[in-house]
Amino acid sequence: ETGVTQSPTHLIKTRGQQVTLRCSSQSGHNTVSWYQQALGQGPQFIFQYYREEENGRGNFPPRFSGLQFPNYSSELNVNALELDDSALYLCASSNIPRVEETQYFGPGTRLLVL
Amino acid sequence: AQTVTQSQPEMSVQEAETVTLSCTYDTSESDYYLFWYKQPPSRQMILVIRQEAYKQQNATENRFSVNFQKAAKSFSLKISDSQLGDAAMYFCAYRSPNFGNEKLTFGTGTRLTIIP
Numbered sequence: 272e273t274g275v276t277q278s279p280t281h282l283i284k285t286r287g288q289q290v291t292l293r294c295s296s297q298s299g300h301n302t303v304s305w306y307q308q309a310l311g312q313g314p315q316f317i318f319q320y321y322r323e324e325e326n327g328r329g330n331f332p333p334r335f336s337g338l339q340f341p342n343y344s345s346e347l348n349v350n351a352l353e354l355d356d357s358a359l360y361l362c363a364s365s366n367i368p369r370v371e372e373t374q375y376f377g378p379g380t381r382l383l384v385l
Numbered sequence: 386a387q388t389v390t391q392s393q394p395e396m397s398v399q400e401a402e403t404v405t406l407s408c409t410y411d412t413s414e415s416d417y418y419l420f421w422y423k424q425p426p427s428r429q430m431i432l433v434i435r436q437e438a439y440k441q442q443n444a445t446e447n448r449f450s451v452n453f454q455k456a457a458k459s460f461s462l463k464i465s466d467s468q469l470g471d472a473a474m475y476f477c478a479y480r481s482p483n484f485g486n487e488k489l490t491f492g493t494g495t496r497l498t499i500i501p
Contacts, residue, residue: 304488313389313476313491314430327485359428367487373420374480374489376430 273298275364275377283383284352292347292380296364302326303345304374305337308359320345321367349382357384387412387479391492398467399500405452406462406495408477418480419453420489421462425473433475436460464497472499 276295284290296303302321306314316329320339334350343364349356359381363374388411398404410419421433436444436453443451448468452461464471474496478489 302487306489313478313493314489316488316490319487327488329488361430363430363489365487367484372487373432373435374487375432376422378427378429381428 275362275375277360277362277377277380279380280378281381281383283385285385286352286354288352288384289348289350290352290382292349292360292362292382294345294347294362294364294377296343296345297375300364300366300375301343302365302367303339303343304363304365305345305347306361306363307331307356308361308379309355310358314361317347326367352384354384357382387414387417387481387490389477389479389490389492391477391495393495394493395496395498397498397500398464400467400469402467403463403465404467404497406464406475406477406497408460408462408492410458410460410477410479412458412479412481414481414483416482418482419451419460420478420480421449421451421460422476422478422491423471423473424476424494430476434462467499469499469501472497 304319305317308314318328323339339345359379363376365372365374419436422430448465474494477492
């Protein structure tokens with residue numbers, strides 16, 4: 272069984288640029304959730320994708336957008352990067368709508384915005 | 386909206402001893418799921434234990450167990466026989482069972498140090 276993978280592991284961008292982060296879900300999972308974890312804080316929910324549609328969104332502006340592909344992998348896109356976007360970005364996969372399902376996390380992508 | 390509070394930013398324990406990490410939460414839902422995740426320096430969030438609110442029996446996973454007090458909205462994690470590999474940030478998380486609202490709401494974490 273393949274776990275959740277994310278790429279790249281680290282990324283450095285400058286303010287105003289755009290970035291795309293990628294996530295491959297665990298084998299057998301159909302849902303991907305994205306979280307932002309600022310230094311010293313708990314992860315904050317960005318959004319979730321189920322069957323290629325957004326299925327819930329947290330308190331993040333529209334410049335955070337996403338995609339899910341037919342193989343259930345997902346992308347997180349952030350436009351017009353700001354310094355505060357520097358964080359660890361985590362994706363998690365699960366298999367809803369099995370309500371008892373647990374989210375399993377990838378290793379994260381560390382984004383630094385200069 | 387649900388909130389999760391972890392009031393202990395840091396905890397330390399001697400190797401082989403027992404430590405308890407605290408978590409409280411606020412919700413108006415009657416059914417939900419609670420989780421403890423561990424995040425070592427490698428950054429990957431690892432599931433430690435899960436509790437379904439409708440189950441009265443406290444969950445256990447080897448050296449890890451929880452004390453789930455639904456009325457008090459408390460969900461503490463007990464680690465027995467602490468090992469050096471247990472050193473990490475520990476996050477408590479809440480999840481609604483409702484479709485379209487499966488997001489995890491996390492606390493701010495507790496950094497656990499194991500003293501050899």
